[in-house]
Amino acid sequence: MLSFYNTQTRKIEEFIPGGERKQSTNDYNPVKIYSCGPTVYGYAHIGNFRTFVFNDILRRYLKFRGYKVDHTMNITDVDDKTIRGANEKGITLNQYTQHYTEIFFKDLKLLNIEEVEHYPRATDSIESMNELIKKLTKKGLTYNKDGSTYFAISKYADYGKLSHIDSESIKTGTRYDTDEYTKDDVRDFALWKAVQNDEPGWQIECGYGRPGWHIECSAMIRKVYNSTIDIHTGGVDLIFPHHENEIAQSEAAYNEQFVRYWLHAEHLLVDNSKMSKSKGNFYTLHDLIEKDFSPRAIRFLLSTAHYRKQFNFTLENLKNASQPLSRIDNVIALSKNSKIEGPLSDYISDICESCISGFTEAMDSDLNVAKASASLFDLITRVNKYNSDNQLSKKDADLILETLRQIDSVFGFIFMEDTKVIDISEEEINKLIEERLTARQNKDYKRSDQIRDYLAENGIILEDSKDGTRWKKS
């Protein structure tokens, strides 16, 4: 029985898509999943990818169990940060966000994260936001102040059911949504924001402006699914106020349950503390690849840590990931090389079967990936041991490979290519050339060589002359 911890009920619950039990997983309509996606104003960091890998494991495991999935991840392409970034660069908002959206998709591919069915962009969903705000206004739940439209929490009795924060304590306490605009009540949040002169805006019925962040997700969920969804995911930092506000808007507007199961991924720490640029423990995927770590090792680390536990990421445990991965690779090589005729051994058949059942049992229990990967490594150990006393027949080898393929349909790191080659942007090349120049001025030739080699690996050749450094593609 597949079950998940539901943040809203604070209980482990049996997973029943559509709210009605059916005979087999095949009989269900596709599972409707919505995952809060990135704001595309820069490179996503390793903490973001923890959540995105969790989304991927969830989706892949549902498919492993025979469910069909219909998954959406939004792209937030208009907010304070994206507008500021575009202005600083002197380009349009669309040019700016398009650039980082492309990088984001490349990063997902590098980490072997499957494409989902829908990637709606906020700026393509303005009409759905208009519809939602109109409904809330008709019900008397909004007010307008200084050109912005707000949701009036005092008029919505059910507020707080996800985070279990009672709304009076939000009013008097310190936990409220910080907003740049004035409002009647500190708890209220902007649905539609008045724009400053140089900001992009859209004309909708409540005025000329741009979307508040919370309305985007509610509107996109309505646009894609038009009814209650099965699973909503995000990082724990989104529970309040973002997801709480999503519930308030959607349930108030449409008078039906918004989400059946809320799943939240815990924080990722780096070296036991919160990631920050000033502490020097802030890593994007590209930073780690530059340090010569493979996306495969990163995927391994992120997918074998339980999503509801805080995960302490260190370069040391990333380094150590190569050892279990090479144990897997040895068994794959051993199996692929087997040419011996003969029957399937009972022993191999048994250990493959118990690997799959152990894996399934663990994953069924709120995606216990730690236990599930123990089943995988148990198989690896036993195959190695068996092989040292006996020889694997071709039939044994085929069953082992098939078992690994099944597990890999969820974990995604077993047969993943160990590539270090990445597409590198012009911006990044120029940044590295500058860093190399500084390194040379400081006589740090080790670093300057590292940068030259890294660029060469990515097909970029540097040419130094008295006028500076030029680059070309090799």
Ligand SMILES: [Zn+2]
């Ligand atoms: Zn969201």
